[in-house]
Amino acid sequence: MKYKQWNQAASDPAAVAALEGAGLPTLAAMTLCARGLDTPEKARAFLDAGRGQLQDPMGMKDMDKAAARLARALAAGETVAVYGDYDVDGITSTSLLTDFLRREGGMVIPYIPDRMEEGYGLNTDALDTLHQAGVSLVVTVDCGITAVEEARHAARLGMDLVITDHHECKEELPAALAVVDPHRSDCPYPFKCLAGVGVALKLVLALGGRARQEELLDRYADLAAIGTVADVMSLTGENRTIVRLGLEALRHTGRPGLKALLRQAGLEERPLNSVAIGYTLAPRLNASGRMGCASLAAELLLTADPARGEELAIQLCELNRERQTIEARISAECQELAEALPPEERYALVLAGDHWHQGVVGIVASRLAEKYSCPAFMICLQDDKGKGSCRSFGGFNLFAALEHCAPLLEGFGGHELAAGFTILEENIPAFTAAMNDYVRRCTGGTEMVSTLDVDCPVDDVGILTLEGVEGLDLLEPYGSGNPKPVFSLSGCLITTLSEVGGGRHLKLKLASGGRSFDAIFFSATAAEMGVAQGDRVDVAFTPQVNEYRGWRSVQFQVCDLRPALTRAQAERALFEKFRRGEALTRREAAALLPSREEFVVLWRYLKGHAGQSPLEETAHRLARNIARSAGRRETVMRTLVCLEVFDERGLIQLEHTTDHLHIALRTVEGKVDLDESWIMRRLRGMSS
Structure with a gap:
């Protein structure tokens, strides 16, 4: 087994039948019901990925201020910097907003920090460089929500700052001209799961106005879909619409670089779906940022030159192969380190190394979290400082965990499932102990196990x-x-x-x-x-x-x-499922429903073996003995159902221990109608 536990949703045959009656295919109906979308109304609401699902961008806090400031910059011919992140979400966000502003006649400098030299997010040196280049307005995409000091620095330089982000907010927001983030506690926007590129798309739609919404969606849905899928955002609500529109747009994209990358990745003639984006396209775009040259991917998405697009696509594929080689080496080393850890340091996996590639450790953290069934924290050391990447397991909230350990950190940011942080090397032992203690307390000291949702x-x-x-x-x-x-x-x-x-x-x-x-x-x-x-x-x-x-x-x-399971084990498991009150399929209920003859055979056996003293027996042996005496095939589950019915109707006193049944006959006057048993009525109802 790959997973220690399978979690199987309870099935509701009636709900499935209702969805089938509404025209849904059987397998799709079964899946929707298992996920709680068990009425035609709920199913239709989920499946509707039309443009009508999209919310008004002006419903986002500070969007009016952000759009007004950008409109003023375009009208005045100001030089604007679009400041992004080096992952796929950040690269697509940067490319999307840059392309739009340039098409509107804007003077735009796209800026993506170097992962190795500058690290994540806004930094003061970059702001100084942009100021010297004549930038009067900086717009962040997919970053900036924790840049409190950097916002102050921009103000000192006389540059306006507009922040657009989708990461979790800390208590203090940066003092920017506008802070657009659906996670703001005072933001009324109903859909909180937009990627950074989703927020950037909303800014473009706000600038374009309602009259241009269709045009702009058609132009930018491909970039928005790539960033949304790559950042593992929830594909529900607006994101479902954005990605569906984007997949359609990708099939006939007019971006020469993206078209070349699809060809180099072997996707040109294959069906394009979210899996193709997540496992084939996104890793190649991400490789540029991971290997310290995110500007290559941004250039690929922005270039209008097919020859340059082809050249860049080949480079990205080569970088991705290089990334895979480095990742395999670091993964092997980290597994050795993990295996050597004592049990008290296995609640959260904290590993540090001074020669690891900063751009690859996030992927390795994901692999380790899955392999060892716990949150994983990878720290790259240099000059007595560490840059960390962490990944969640089982829905554990990383952002809350880092907040708890904040006194030991120099800084941190991200969201519940993936985050980054900086730490002094001398604090790593204390951080390791604190994080393991925090995870242990959050989980009640029980081991987190790998589970598969079926x-x-x-x-x-x-x-x-x-x-x-x-x-x-x-x-x-x-x-x-x-x-x-x-x-x-x-x-x-x-x-x-x-x-x-x-x-x-x-x-x-x-x-x-x-x-x-x-x-x-x-x-x-x-x-x-x-x-x-x-x-x-x-x-x-x-x-x-x-x-x-x-x-x-x-x-x-x-x-x-x-x-x-053996047949006997499977039968016992089915009986226990029924006994717990879980819903059964028609087939399962019919398999459990005893015949009148089975009741008669069991009663005769009990009269002969439990007449004077209680009968002590295992369910398997009892079923086997009855089958032999009657010349029938044994069936553990229906024997157990018969006993439960006898007990319910007062014919016997039945007690279950771990392995044995304790059966004592009761004295009953007159006839007992077994068909009136609640158990029998329930089974007949589920099997009909």
């Missing part, structure tokens, strides 16, 4: 058709807040198994319900998963359509495998 079990493989799987496209785009659907299938037989991709991936053929499915499990081997040909497994997977030489078939992209 939307629905598949009881009938007949629904896994090409048409059914294609129906899941309704749920696109996938990402944070709207992950790809995950289904589970129990008791699959592994008929063939091989390792592909240089032994890095597992290719399987799985048999279930008279059908055979191809499956691929990325970054897994047979030894790691403990599986072999002929094994029976439960599989958690995302279904997809595979095309090969014109042949289209349903394929499983495997999320996890685990040994299948």
Whole structure:
């Protein structure tokens, strides 16, 4: 198993049927119900990704001030600096606002700080440089919300500062002319999950006015979609609309550099979706910032020269390969360090090194957080100081954790799931202890375990058709807040198994319900998963359509495998699910519903074995003994249901211990109608 725990949502057959009745495909309906969108009204509201979902940008605090100041700068011919960040969100934000202002006739200097030399966010040296270049207005994108001192410095230089950001705010906001951030406590804007590029897009829409909204959305949705997906923002609400519009725009983008990058990344002829952005396009754009030359990616997005765009696209792909090599080396080293840590330092993983590449440690932190099931903090040391990148695990709030440890830090910023910080090397031991203590207290001292959220079990493989799987496209785009659907299938037989991709991936053929499915499990081997040909497994997977030489078939992209339960174990698990009051599928309820004959056979057995003294027995042995006496196949789950019904109707006194059943007959006068049992009525209702 890759995950220690599978969390499976309770299914509601009636709700699924209602969505199917409203015209939704079965697999899509099952997924939406599992995620709480269990009425046609809720489902339609979620699936609606039309432009009508977009909120008025002027509803954001200080947007009126920001737009007015930029409009004045354009009218007066002032030189404006667009100051961004070196990640994909910051690069796309910088490119989007720069392109718009230049098209409006503005004199614009795009500025992205060097990750290695300057670090994240506004810095006073950069402001001095921009002031000397004649800049009178600085507009930040995807940064600036914590730049209190830098805002004071800009004021001393006589430069106006407009901040647009989407990161968490601290108690004190910078004293800028306008501070536009939906996370401001006094900002009434209803959608709080915009990326930095989303806020930049809103500024452009505010400047353009309602009459130009369609035009500007068509022009900039591609950049906004890339930054939103790359920054792992929740793909709900406005973001769902932005990304869907952006994916359409990407297919026919007029940006020569972006078109070249799509070609170099092998995406030109492939379907473009959020996964393609997140795993193929974004890493290449991000590589420039990680390797200390973010201006290359910004130039690629802004260039109008196809030849220069091609040249830059090739450079970005080469930088990405270099980044992958460095990342693999640092990851191997950090895993050795992590394995050597004592248990009290495993609640939060804090690692420091003086030779790590600052641009890569964030990715390594993500890998470590997933591998060790805890928040990970990576610190790059130089001249007795450290620059840290951290990544969350299991929804742990990093920003709150860094706030708690703020006295030990020189500075920090970010959001709940990803953040950065600076620290003196001498404070790292105290920070390690404080952070581990904080995480331990937040989790109650219990180990954080890797969990997989499974939307629905598949009881009938007949629904896994090409048409059914294609129906899941309704749920696109996938990402944070709207992950790809995950289904589970129990008791699959592994008929063939091989390792592909240089032994890095597992290719399987799985048999279930008279059908055979191809499956691929990325970054897994047979030894790691403990599986072999002929094994029976439960599989958690995302279904997809595979095309090969014109042949289209349903394929499983495997999320996890685990040994299948024996029949007796599966039956007991189903009974316990019913006993806990969880919803059952029609098929599950029908499997649990005893026949009249089964009641009769069990009652005769109990009369013969528990007449004078209580019967002590395990459920499995009791079911086996009854089956032998009646010449029937044993069934643990229906035997247990019969006993519960007898107990409910006062025929027996039933007690459960850890492994045993304690059964004593009661004296009852007259006939007892078992059909009136609440248990039987409930099972019949769920199975009909």
